[in-house]
Amino acid sequence: MTYTLRVSAKTPHASSITGIDTPVEVELGGRRATFVLQHRNLIVRIADFATESEAEAFLPRLRAGLWNIALVRNVPFILEHGRGDITYADDPMQAGKNLARSFGLADDSPVHGLGNSGGYTVFRTDQNIKFFAGGDASGYVSSPFDVLAPLFVEAVSTCEDGAISETKTATAISLYLGQFLETSMRARLLTLMMVLEVLAPDLPKHESAVAMLEKMTSDIDTRLREDINEEERFALESLQREFDFRKETSIRRRIRELVTNGAGLAHADRNQLAREVVRAYDLRGRIVHTGVASDDDVYAAHDTIFHTAKALLRGRLGLQQ
Numbered sequence: 001m002t003y004t005l006r007v008s009a010k011t012p013h014a015s016s017i018t019g020i021d022t023p024v025e026v027e028l029g030g031r032r033a034t035f036v037l038q039h040r041n042l043i044v045r046i047a048d049f050a051t052e053s054e055a056e057a058f059l060p061r062l063r064a065g066l067w068n069i070a071l072v073r074n075v076p077f078i079l080e081h082g083r084g085d086i087t088y089a090d091d092p093m094q095a096g097k098n099l100a101r102s103f104g105l106a107d108d109s110p111v112h113g114l115g116n117s118g119g120y121t122v123f124r125t126d127q128n129i130k131f132f133a134g135g136d137a138s139g140y141v142s143s144p145f146d147v148l149a150p151l152f153v154e155a156v157s158t159c160e161d162g163a164i165s166e167t168k169t170a171t172a173i174s175l176y177l178g179q180f181l182e183t184s185m186r187a188r189l190l191t192l193m194m195v196l197e198v199l200a201p202d203l204p205k206h207e208s209a210v211a212m213l214e215k216m217t218s219d220i221d222t223r224l225r226e227d228i229n230e231e232e233r234f235a236l237e238s239l240q241r242e243f244d245f246r247k248e249t250s251i252r253r254r255i256r257e258l259v260t261n262g263a264g265l266a267h268a269d270r271n272q273l274a275r276e277v278v279r280a281y282d283l284r285g286r287i288v289h290t291g292v293a294s295d296d297d298v299y300a301a302h303d304t305i306f307h308t309a310k311a312l313l314r315g316r317l318g319l320q321q
Helices: 052-057 059-073 092-103 145-158 161-165 167-179 185-199 207-224 230-246 251-261 270-289 295-316
Strands: 003-010 015-018 024-028 031-038 041-049 086-088 113-116 119-124 129-132 141-144
Touching: 003 052, 003 059, 003 129, 015 145, 024 145, 031 145, 041 052, 041 059, 052 059, 052 119, 059 145, 059 161, 059 167, 059 295, 113 119, 119 129, 141 145, 161 167, 167 185, 167 295, 185 251, 185 270, 185 295, 207 230, 251 270, 251 295, 270 295
Parallel strands: 015 141, 113 129
Antiparallel strands: 003 041, 003 119, 024 031, 031 041, 086 113
8 A cells, every 4th residue: 555645736826837737747766746737736746655654754855846946937836734634435436426426527436535625635545536626717927847847856856854844944935935926026025035034144243242242131130030010021021132132243244144155156256246135135124114216226136136045045955056
């Protein structure tokens, strides 16, 4: 007995994939991966897992494959993280006939269970499980599947486990995917800048500054242990949290450090790119605080941050540029 992992990833209104209206099979490290587009959902099935837990453990690598497609070809996916339930039939023969009659289907073969199309599921490979989802209509830009499949295989085969399970990476890629859903270039720029903020390394201040902050924190600790009123306690705890934050260098410097030394960037002059990224970050500050920025500046900053974020995220996953 073997098990199949099935994942449904919704493709947003701005993009879709061509060439997989009928199932396409891809060889994936000795396993069969089948891709098909149904109602704007990319359905991926990978079979031949020995156990349910082995199938579920493969899920992060499958997600990495979809992330790589999004990073290289700008085809975003909305991935639900929960495992979907399957309602199993007591009588698969009768269930198949009832389903065919209800939906006017010619195929009345046995159906062992019904599941919701969203998220992921694991089930026995020898069972016929049907999944249902509603469709929607809108215009889209298409991407041929034969161009996307090698990207999926590349990430699934080469990404290190630590890279694809690391929380910051997952958060940064979620933001990267989310920016495709924004309707204004300003919103897309702000969202992409958050990608760099998440990835930026923690850099401590100079030892003397940290020592002074720690002394003040110790003084606050002493005061908090005394009998003080709630208003003073709240104010001191807030100040203590601010001191903890102040132990790190500014986000502006951290982003510069990320671009200067981060993996994945193949820019000829990293220092020049770092200056451009910091200028974009300063523009982000003007947008947030004053709302004033020319369209030309916003588009230029977006182009810089978009390509920088793509390269850094692929580098974070251990993929070649």
